[in-house]
Amino acid sequence: MIIDIIGDIHGYADKLIGLLTQLGYQHNGQCFMPPKGHRALFIGDLIDRGPQQIKTLDIVFAMLDADVADAVMGNHEYNALAFATLDPEHAENYLREHNETHTRQHEAFLAEVPFGSERHHYWLKRFCEIPLWLETDSACFVHACWDVDSMAILKPLLTRDNCLTPQALTLTSKKHTPMFDALERVLKGVxxxxxxxxxxxxxxxxxxxxxxxxxxxxxxxxxxxxxxxxxxxxxxxxxxxxxxxxxxxFTLKTDKPIFVGHYWLTGTPTPLSTQVVCTDYSAAVDSGYLTCYQLDTECPLPLSPNNFVQYRHT
Incomplete structure (x- = not known):
């Protein structure tokens, strides 16, 4: 099987449609269906920044619901949940402070999904269905860093499928705690x-x-x-x-290839190392391009720059 690992979309649905079409996906009236032998995987940061938040989410979750794609959570989906959740210990505060910086980072999403609306509650619930990481026989997928020690701290707080629980969201939002530091590693890096x-x-x-x-x-x-x-x-x-x-x-404790997003790379796509690939090539700015790495699960290594596909929007 070929897994098409798609980088951070950040609400640019037209770029996503362009990339999926370039990869040979076709819309069947309900969702984009992959070519035979392919499956998509979204590496997180579906939201914020771009002008097509709902359209992006509709495309991605239609594919997830049709079981032709997988996704891992990005820090922006996590931030959206914390921004909307009151602190049970301080009911007047949210887990993510509503300061100027946080509000500005989230304004594109809230412009289409008004805070506290029925639509807002719906998408927050859907975000909770996205695991923090995925591991298969052939590869590891996480938004920012594959840190098994941090994952071991988080695992008891999560569902069996590595999804957030209300307790996990609360505990990982508390600064200066092992749970907070572990979440930061996985979704934001070292x-x-x-x-x-x-x-x-x-x-x-x-x-x-x-x-x-x-x-x-x-x-x-x-x-x-x-x-x-x-x-x-x-x-x-x-x-x-x-x-x-x-x-x-920090020590890397796997021999499998690792796929991440998050890092706002530029230039010609190439693996970060013999074991790590980033598919975030700054699609949220005009000079960046939505990027995919096509992983052959039968032959995951060696990683190759020839496996990258970029949608070169005009």
């Missing part, structure tokens, strides 16, 4: 703190004291942060050249 007094400003203008690292590299420790950081060049340039990372507690 981070390292910047040295005291050093901060960087990201592409959205948010000041950050931590930076994501390229966890798929060998030997992360004792290297300059600039060598291992995964951030825009403009942000990395704010870090002094000789600044080294603190010891990073």
């Amino acid at each position: 981070e390292t703190p910047l040295p005291k007094g050093i901060v960087m400003v990201d592409k959205e203008g948010t000041t950050r004291s931590r930076v994501r690292v390229r966890w798929w590299l060998d030997d992360l420790d004792n290297r300059p942060i600039r060598e291992i950081a995964r951030a825009p060049h403009s942000a990395i340039a704010q870090i002094p050249l000789d600044t080294k990372a603190e010891p990073i507690d």
